Amino acid sequence: MKLLVLELFLALGWAATSLAQVTVEEFTLHDAKRDRNMECRAYFPTTGEKLPLIVFSHGFGADRSAFSPIAKHWAEHGYVVIVPSYWDGSGKSKGKGDPLPAGSLQALMKHSTLKTENRVRDLTFILDAVEHIETAVPALTRRIDTSRVGVAGHSLGAYTAMLVGGVTADIGDQKLRSFHDPRVRCILPISGQGTGQQGLTPSSWSALAIPMLTITGSLDKGAGGQGPEWKKEPFDLSPPGDKFFVFIDGANHVSFGGTGADAITAVVKATTSSFWDAYLKDSPAAKAALKNASVLESWKPAARISCK
Numbered sequence: 001m002k003l004l005v006l007e008l009f010l011a012l013g014w015a016a017t018s019l020a021q022v023t024v025e026e027f028t029l030h031d032a033k034r035d036r037n038m039e040c041r042a043y044f045p046t047t048g049e050k051l052p053l054i055v056f057s058h059g060f061g062a063d064r065s066a067f068s069p070i071a072k073h074w075a076e077h078g079y080v081v082i083v084p085s086y087w088d089g090s091g092k093s094k095g096k097g098d099p100l101p102a103g104s105l106q107a108l109m110k111h112s113t114l115k116t117e118n119r120v121r122d123l124t125f126i127l128d129a130v131e132h133i134e135t136a137v138p139a140l141t142r143r144i145d146t147s148r149v150g151v152a153g154h155s156l157g158a159y160t161a162m163l164v165g166g167v168t169a170d171i172g173d174q175k176l177r178s179f180h181d182p183r184v185r186c187i188l189p190i191s192g193q194g195t196g197q198q199g200l201t202p203s204s205w206s207a208l209a210i211p212m213l214t215i216t217g218s219l220d221k222g223a224g225g226q227g228p229e230w231k232k233e234p235f236d237l238s239p240p241g242d243k244f245f246v247f248i249d250g251a252n253h254v255s256f257g258g259t260g261a262d263a264i265t266a267v268v269k270a271t272t273s274s275f276w277d278a279y280l281k282d283s284p285a286a287k288a289a290l291k292n293a294s295v296l297e298s299w300k301p302a303a304r305i306s307c308k
Helices: 002-013 068-076 105-110 112-128 130-136 156-165 233-237 262-279 284-291 294-299
Strands: 022-031 036-045 050-058 078-083 144-154 169-171 172-179 187-188 212-218 243-252 302-308
Touching: 002 105, 002 212, 002 233, 022 068, 022 112, 022 243, 022 262, 036 112, 050 068, 050 112, 050 262, 068 078, 078 112, 105 172, 112 156, 130 144, 130 243, 144 156, 144 262, 156 187, 156 212, 156 294, 172 243, 172 284, 187 262, 212 233, 212 262, 233 243, 243 262, 262 294, 284 294, 284 302
Parallel strands: 050 078, 050 144, 144 187, 187 212, 212 243
Antiparallel strands: 022 036, 036 078, 169 172, 243 302
16 A cells, blocks of 8 residues: 555655644634634644645534544645534533534434534634634744635535535525635535435535535445435536545445545545645646546546546
């Protein structure tokens, strides 16, 4: 596997670039408007200026430690990655917000309006609070480039990422409600949702104007048991233009975070890094590697990428 990764770096012209040393720091932000504290984790290179910002949105039952190997990998490639713990997570923030319905993600979705709004607000609060992040983490002072922002997420976090990117949903009595934040340049939903759940309809992606890369796998199931074709609907239903879909044979719902099979982790790292480089660093080489599928040359046919 190390040889395959090296071959990929050579193919993309990255071999001469050393991976950055990464600092990981825990910090807390206070949202005065909602009188709530948000525990966060930051990953960032120890050197470098004007660093693009990635905010990662974890799934139901997770916390700021989610996807740590992937977040560290992004930071090694020159990004500041902020991962907040939502109040519906399992970290220190659990139980500090409105009580969750008992049982499961399905139970949460039946009472989803307030939870959706709070998750979106938690995420956009990070973008509002960059000055406070720099105060909490002095090593980041004047190093974050807020003109280059991407949002990623896994599972329920993928839904949140899609909403801030411009995907609409029927929330409560409001049809096709938008939570779009124009500061977000591109989105990366991993194991996201298709239609018929959480207010998503066939029209939900029609206004998605920014680049998107979404990932699923042959064993990836939705909360209602839906298969990978349903997970592909965000790609299928979004308008053409800088949209990408990565499919990995053998990957299930929890395979993508960097703690599973080496080959799956390598595919996630390679494709996501190329996506960020293409749309947050404006790299023509990275964009070409996505569009001509050379980013996956070492893993074909077990991993495939579609673009439109």
